[in-house]
Amino acid sequence: MKAVVVTHADLPLGRRIVKLLWHEPGIGRLVAIGEGPPPRAFDALRAGTEPRLVYEQLDHARQRSIADWFHSRRLREIAPEAVVYVPHHGAAPEGLPVVAQVPKRVAEARLVLHHALELRSIRTLVALGSAFVYELAPGNANQLCEDSPLRLDPSAPPALRAWIDSDMLFQAEIGRAHGAWPSGSSPSGSSPSGSSPSASSGRARLRVVLLRVPTVVASGGYVYLHPLLEGAAGPRPRPAGFDPLCPVIADKDVARAVAAALASGACGVFQVAGHERLPLSVLGRWTGRPTLPVPGPLLGLAARGAAWLGLAEAALDAPLARHGMSLDVRRAETGLGFRPRYRIGLARAGDGALRLEAVPAPA
Numbered sequence: 001m002k003a004v005v006v007t008h009a010d011l012p013l014g015r016r017i018v019k020l021l022w023h024e025p026g027i028g029r030l031v032a033i034g035e036g037p038p039p040r041a042f043d044a045l046r047a048g049t050e051p052r053l054v055y056e057q058l059d060h061a062r063q064r065s066i067a068d069w070f071h072s073r074r075l076r077e078i079a080p081e082a083v084v085y086v087p088h089h090g091a092a093p094e095g096l097p098v099v100a101q102v103p104k105r106v107a108e109a110r111l112v113l114h115h116a117l118e119l120r121s122i123r124t125l126v127a128l129g130s131a132f133v134y135e136l137a138p139g140n141a142n143q144l145c146e147d148s149p150l151r152l153d154p155s156a157p158p159a160l161r162a163w164i165d166s167d168m169l170f171q172a173e174i175g176r177a178h179g180a181w182p183s184g185s186s187p188s189g190s191s192p193s194g195s196s197p198s199a200s201s202g203r204a205r206l207r208v209v210l211l212r213v214p215t216v217v218a219s220g221g222y223v224y225l226h227p228l229l230e231g232a233a234g235p236r237p238r239p240a241g242f243d244p245l246c247p248v249i250a251d252k253d254v255a256r257a258v259a260a261a262l263a264s265g266a267c268g269v270f271q272v273a274g275h276e277r278l279p280l281s282v283l284g285r286w287t288g289r290p291t292l293p294v295p296g297p298l299l300g301l302a303a304r305g306a307a308w309l310g311l312a313e314a315a316l317d318a319p320l321a322r323h324g325m326s327l328d329v330r331r332a333e334t335g336l337g338f339r340p341r342y343r344i345g346l347a348r349a350g351d352g353a354l355r356l357e358a359v360p361a362p363a
Helices: 012-022 063-070 073-078 104-118 158-177 251-263 280-286 296-308 330-335
Strands: 003-006 029-034 053-057 082-085 124-130 142-144 207-213 215-218 222-224 236-239 245-250 268-271 277-279 291-294 325-327 342-348 354-360
Touching (some): 003 012, 012 215, 012 222, 012 251, 029 073, 063 104, 082 104, 082 251, 104 124, 124 158, 124 251, 158 207, 158 268, 207 251, 215 251, 236 280, 245 251, 245 280, 245 325, 251 354, 268 330, 277 280, 280 291, 291 296
Parallel strands (some): 003 082, 082 124, 124 207, 142 325, 215 245
Antiparallel strands (some): 215 222, 342 354
C-alpha cells in the first residue's frame, strides 16, 4: 500500500494507530492529520529529508479545510490508497450538538467519506465506530452481533445519536458497494461482511470497513469511547440498582484491528472486542471515574433538564447505564483474521494507585 491517511492522529488512539502502521512492512508513507500540533512522539518518525510520516494540522469538521487539503497538489502527489477514520475521543470535542447544529462527529464522518470517494487514488476506508449504537434489552444478557438493531430512538442522548448517525453513513456506503441492502435487511442492521464488494456495482471502487469498538482501555487507566466514562477523571452518576457489564478492548488491539482491516480484502461491519467484560462500577473505579448510584427518577430529570437547556449531556439515564452486553466477534475473526492479543489487568502506578493495564495475553 503506497500511503495511508490517519485522522485525529494527535489524539491517543490516532497516535497508537500511526505508530503501529509505521512498522507494517506493506505500508509506504503515512499521512497523519490532527487538529493540534504534531505529537512529540512523531519527531523521530518525521526525521530526514523525505520522511515516511507527513503531518498536517487542520479542522476535521470544516468543509473548506478538509476540501482544500484533500484536493491539494501535495496529497495528489502522495496518492494515498487508504484512509483510517479515527473519530474525536478523549475530552468532549467543541461543537457537539445544540439546537439546529450538526454534531461535530457526524460532520467529520460525512466530510471524510465524501472526499475519500472523490479522490480516485483511495481504495479503502477503515472507520472506527462505537459498539454502543445498539438497542439494549433489560439485563446483562444482550449478546450482540453486527446485524443486531441499532437504537434509532430520537430520545437517545445527543452523544449517542452522533455515533448512530455516523455509523449509518458508513453503512449506507457499504450497502452501495454491494449494490443494495441485502434482502430482509435495512440500515438498522449491517450490510454484508467478510467479502469483497460486488464487481457489478458502479460505486464499488471504495471498500469500506466499519469497526464497532467497545470501551477502549489504555495503560495507566485511561479509557476512551465510553459515553459515560470518557473525559476527565472524577465521579459519574449511574442509576441505583444497575451495574451493566461492559466489553473492553486494549488500545493496542484497536490498532491491530485497523491494520488487519487494511490488509484484508473484506468489506462491511465488524465488531472487535477483547477477552474481558467488566461491570461499569469496576471499570469506573479502576480508571479514576467512580460511579455513584443515584435514584433513576433524579437522573431522568437531570437528563431532560440538560436537553431542555441545549447541553450535550452524557447518557445519564440511557439504557447503556442500566443494561449490559457482550459482542460476538466471530465475523472479525473469520473476515479480518483478527483476534485480541492483550488482556486488561491491574497494575500499580508510580503514585502507588492501582490502575487498569493492557498486558499481552498468555500464548
